[in-house]
Amino acid sequence: MSQTPEQRRELGAFLRSRRARITPVEAGLPLTGRRRTPGLRREELALLAGMSATWYTYLEQGRDIRASDQVLDALAGALRLPPIERDHLFQLAGRAPVAELPDAEPLAPEVAAVPLLLQPQPAYVIDGTYDVLSRNRAAEETFPGLVGDDGRRPNFVRWTFLEPLARDVLVDWEPEARGLLARVRTLAGGHPGDPRYARLVEEIHQGSAEVRDWWPRFEVETRGGGRKRLRSPGRGVVTYDYTAFHVAGQPDRTLVIYAESGGAGE
Structure with missing residues (x-):
């Protein structure tokens, strides 16, 4: 399914918000001294999800690239997303059926x-x-x-x-x-x-x-x-x-x- 520019921007923002929410300790990474920002770095999340840091950066920047179900599953696992957030991730990535717009017919x-x-x-x-x-x-x-x-x-x-x-x-x-x-x-x-x-x-x-x-x-x-x-x-x-x-x-x-x-x- 195609992905709209709005979905790509929303996907990038969603990933950034969830990356900032999980700590290195929660993700199973060793502490490496003081950190300037909360949560995981991009390269750390990419490593956990088994992808290149450059490709993940493009995804987070909202570029027009397609993520497979396997990649999205890996990101959801690395970010410890609950089922509702995993489904939302797939929806934003254009990998889930988009709900059809309801008919404008009046209520029966x-x-x-x-x-x-x-x-x-x-x-x-x-x-x-x-x-x-x-x-x-x-x-x-x-x-x-x-x-x-x-x-x-x-x-x-x-x-x-x-x-x-x-x-x-x-x-x-x-x-x-x-x-x-x-x-x-x-x-x-x-x-x-x-x-x-x-x-x-x-x-x-x-x-x-x-x-x-x-x-x-x-x-x-x-x-x-x-x-x-x-x-x-x-x-x-x-x-x-x-x-x-x-x-x-x-x-x-x-x-x-x-x-x-x-x-x-x-």
Whole structure:
């Protein structure tokens, strides 16, 4: 598969970030006195991965060269990448199937009606960029400020980073926001060239200092459910379990359902 210039630049930056994260001791190398930079040197990583330092440097510089599956596996092993980061490495290198852009067809009425049927449990349907395609009243009440008066489609990424109320509603705002940003990066990596992700990432970069700080860390993540603590007016902190289901035949459309798992109170 072909690799876009954006993917090549992202691949180089991702490799640099992961090279800086692993110490020589963790990589099984002997200590050699004081080091000016943290992590592994380029030539050390190249040695561990069994390739020339020059070729690895070209890869990290984002040059138009192709890395084989064997080379990528060697780099992933040398960098001690967990499975999600290994998959992201292959995606950026153009060695994994690129997700097809979803059709622009509207959400089917029977799917849009599901969150309404789940009232009073907060529920909504989102697409791959976290645009909210359908929601029920409980979701609007649980996430105040999600639905704005500017006529734009609600979006959970914009709400999390740009809506001041989100920092009060999400009790654990920082880990929740950081995990969401990691998932956005993962999804964007699977849709190179999709302008929707580029616009979304640019908007939250402009409006959030945290995004500007966290994005260069190249964190990636997937999640299908979990637990959140949300602050509710008049009830205090309520713990919710939530589960996500992909819509049949439309893997980029996801139904998310919340259910209380604990009592209210701080």
